[in-house]
Amino acid sequence: MTDRSPLRTLAQTTLVAAGLLVASQSVAHQLWMEPTDEGLAMYYGYLDRNLREVSPGRLDEIVVPRADRITDSGSEAVAISNEGDHLALDTSPDAPVLLVFDNGQVYENERDGETVGTHWTMATRYAPQNDEPAEPRLDFDIVPTGEPGAFRVTLHGDPVDSGHTVRLSTEYGWTMDRRTEDDGVVTFPSLPWQGVYAVASRHNVAEAGTRERILADGGTETIDHDRRGFVTTLTFRKTEGREPLPPLPKSAPYEEGVRAQ
Structure with missing residues (x-):
């Protein structure tokens, strides 16, 4: 077995010396897409741990997802299969x-001594050309700006505040956290290796309302929420640069019933 840790240690040391921050905390369970010979594959788990949920199992939590291909005239629905x-x-x-x-x-938790219900939405965007600018379309979105390594984070189409944490991940365990500037742009100055990169962030805002919850029998019920939570990932494949490091060994999928957030 190849010893990967010296390579990762060298890479991390080089980046820290350059004044960059290697992240230490996970964004959360997330969705991401990778290109295949047949199309795109969507995974659910943690790219930086090489943890990919399966079915039967936690992948079955992704009920009735909606996928859309972006076109010049708008968008077109994409068929999905498990x-x-x-x-x-x-x-x-x-x-x-x-x-x-x-x-x-809607997940309930204690906040300032009160029980608060937060409605979470997970989303992922695939950008085949991460150096081409894109317009936000998701409620909480991450889009390429057209500048190398620069991405804009938006909430309802507007840039998020400065200081918002965004994580860059790879399947070989290398991660980096950066924070947004005043215009919602976050910049990762170095994307040295070929392979799949995931740019992810989460956000939680006071935004009360109601949602239709999907039940196990396929029916729905209306449920109230006090806040909105988002976990969004932008993924792309870099085809130029250094040869990619070997991926980490696959992590075992989580047990059923463990909450994603």
Whole structure:
């Protein structure tokens, strides 16, 4: 077995010496897409741990996702199928795609001594050309700006405040956290290796309302929420640069019933 840790240690040491921050905390369970010979594969788990949920199992939590291929005239729905270790999207890997998962679930927790219900939405965007600018379309979105390594984070189309944490991840365990500037832009000055990169962030805002929750029998019920939570990931494949480091060994999927957030 190849010893990967010296390579990762060298890479991290070089980046820290350059004044960059290697992240220490995870964003949360997330969705991300990777190109395949047939189209796109959507995974659910942690890219930086090489943890990919399966079906039967936690992948089955992704009920009724919606995927759309972005076109010059708007968008087109993309067919999705469950392949056991990922969801397959019937689309060209050269097309930008959005996928949103929202089952209306509201999670309750204590906040300032009160019980608060937060409605979470997970989403992922695939950008085949991460150096081409894109317009935000998701409620909480991450889009390429057209500048190398620079991405804009938006909430309802407007840039998020400065200081918002964004994480860059790879399947070989290398991660970096950076913070947004006043215009919502976050910049990762170095993307040295070929391979898949995931740019992810989460946000939680006071935004009361109601949602339709999908039930196990396929029905729905209306449920109130006090806040909105978002976990969004932008993924892309870099084809130039250094040879990618070997991926980490696959992590075991989580047990069923453990909450994603």
